[in-house]
Amino acid sequence: MEYIDVKNVQDAINRFANKNVYIHMETTNGAYASHHDQSFFSAGAYIRNALVRYELGKITGTGPYRVGLKINLGWIYAEGLTHFEIDEENHLLLAGHDSNGKLAVALEISSTPFA
Numbered sequence: 001m002e003y004i005d006v007k008n009v010q011d012a013i014n015r016f017a018n019k020n021v022y023i024h025m026e027t028t029n030g031a032y033a034s035h036h037d038q039s040f041f042s043a044g045a046y047i048r049n050a051l052v053r054y055e056l057g058k059i060t061g062t063g064p065y066r067v068g069l070k071i072n073l074g075w076i077y078a079e080g081l082t083h084f085e086i087d088e089e090n091h092l093l094l095a096g097h098d099s100n101g102k103l104a105v106a107l108e109i110s111s112t113p114f115a
Helices: 004-017
Strands: 020-028 042-060 065-071 073-080 083-086 090-097 105-108
Touching: 004 042, 004 065, 004 083, 004 090, 004 105, 020 073, 042 073, 073 105
Parallel strands: none
Antiparallel strands: 020 042, 020 105, 042 065, 065 073, 073 090, 083 090, 090 105
């Protein structure tokens, strides 16, 4: 993965607009860390292969970035994104890594389901 290039990411987001796409999104702040420190509140979210169609997608911010996808009845939104990749299967992979390089958030968009 490389640091986000806003133009390349926006172009990729635009290519998926108004099509049925699969979304993978997850967040974590260290779900397995709470057993080491009982005072640490651990939270996360995960969704994989949600079939959606978005009419508008936008990357904003100055880094870390935010991506919003406007769907029929609301929004899909990820914040804290730092890196991206378009892989050999044309998946758009977006990730946010903390100062230690650990994954904090991921948003992935594909025209085919994720394995």
